[in-house]
Amino acid sequence: MKHLNIFDNTEVAFQLKSNKELDRAYFLFKMISNESLVKVGTALTNFAIKAHLPINGIIRATVFDHFCGGINEDDCLTVIDTMYTKGVSSVLDYSVEGKESEAHFDGAMEKTLKIIRFSDEREAMPIAVFKPSGFGRFALYQKISENKPLTEKEQEEWNRVVARYDAVCKLGKEKNVKILIDAEESWIQDAVDALVTDMMRTYNQSSTIVYNTLQMYRHDRLEFLKKQHELAKKEGFYIGYKIVRGAYMEKEHERSILQGYPTPICESKLATDDNFNAAAQYILDNLSEISVFVGTHNEISSYLVMDLMAQKNIAKNDSRVWFGQLFGMSDNISFNLADKGYNVAKYVPFGPVKDVMPYLIRRAEENTSVAGQTGRELMLIQKEKARRKAAK
Structure with missing residues (x-):
């Protein structure tokens, strides 16, 4: 390949993410990489939505803002x-x-x-x-x-x-x-x-x-x-x-x-x-x-x-x-x-947080089942965090 592995360049990849956003991304992909956790989280989220519990804020601050505009x-x-x-x-x-x-x-x-x-x-x-x-x-x-x-x-x-x-x-x-x-x-x-x-x-x-x-x-x-x-x-x-x-x-x-x-x-x-x-x-x-x-x-x-x-x-x-x-x-x-x-x-x-949840759950389940996808995300985030630390 003539591209010098351009997809390994984390500085360009994460140029728009603050340290805080990188930390959140790492936390989310770490959670998604655990199949049992995804199953439990999905069940709890569905229950909370049906029971009209006030969870919009939590979802919005974590998974929603990472995967939705x-x-x-x-x-x-x-x-x-x-x-x-x-x-x-x-x-x-x-x-x-x-x-x-x-x-x-x-x-x-x-x-x-x-x-x-x-x-x-x-x-x-x-x-x-x-x-x-x-x-x-x-x-x-x-x-x-x-x-x-x-x-x-x-x-x-x-x-x-x-x-x-x-x-x-x-x-x-x-x-x-x-x-x-x-x-x-x-x-x-x-x-x-x-x-x-x-x-x-x-x-x-x-x-x-x-x-x-x-x-x-x-x-x-x-x-x-x-x-x-x-x-x-x-x-x-x-x-x-x-x-x-x-x-x-x-x-x-x-x-x-x-x-x-x-x-x-x-x-x-x-x-x-x-x-x-x-x-x-x-x-x-x-x-x-x-x-x-x-x-x-x-x-x-x-x-x-x-x-x-x-x-x-x-x-x-x-x-x-x-x-x-x-x-x-x-x-x-x-x-x-x-x-x-x-x-x-x-x-x-x-879309409204509650209405977009089925989409977000599907995303989480897909990430769990796609071999290597979540691991690759985690590895790149770690690499960028290390690069930023070294650049200080």
Whole structure:
């Protein structure tokens, strides 16, 4: 590698963190590294929320402020503006999960439209995002994915889902703000894919505005990407993909066993890594037609994309290639990439403390289960603390 291990540079990685914030990060990752503690903490937090105990302050001062930008858009401004001084953009992610009413779906759409308008005024926010299950009922996506006929009432409901996507993608096009649409569980993803492809047909005529998400722990996604590429070439529109490894592995495995169908997940971590890297390579080989948002906390994949860009003479700041990580994690990747001139954006979750808790719990559980992730964070924080001590 020709990069002198840039991701080991903790001075750049943590340049925005005070000593106090570093200490808090160390404490949090230390807690998250203990699986039993995460389980107990999750149970206690859920109980406290249901019992309406006054825990907002404690959560806000610890886990919330580390992994979230704020409780509303304006609350996130300090985080957004501060990160942008170091070249890191923000993707505001309204992280309220598990709501199922039409009022909530309309509310999520309005929130996303507001973020796009908000983004339009700020160079630091070139991208907006939404989650399909935030815009429509999970069971409805599932019914469509299973090719089951809809009742008249369900068809009307689906038309409203389509209208929400359309309103967001249309405004994204008007304001030149990229729209990332997250992936969901495999058994509802077909409906999402078909709808997002329709949005690409409409709004990606002259450039890539709408991006779908490929969870590369699914062994069928590379083939899907290639078929979509053929379709786009045939019909004359651009396509964009956020590539990630994936977020629902245990759930996917359990359901496939329970219902007796082959698991959609790759047979191993190595197969997932190979699949992810192959997707990145395929997209960079076809950058004239496909744009990419490389959503990864994996240093090897990040180095690979950097190398491929160099080999293909793709400018570091080419608007068709973005790197992204979650706020509160992998600052060593985000800030060192930005320092070298690449396009980087942090996903910045926000929302009322109580409503964002399911997201935060999922983050904690994911960190516990991803081998090496938490240990790497702890090691880098320790290294930076030692560097600061020695520099005194």
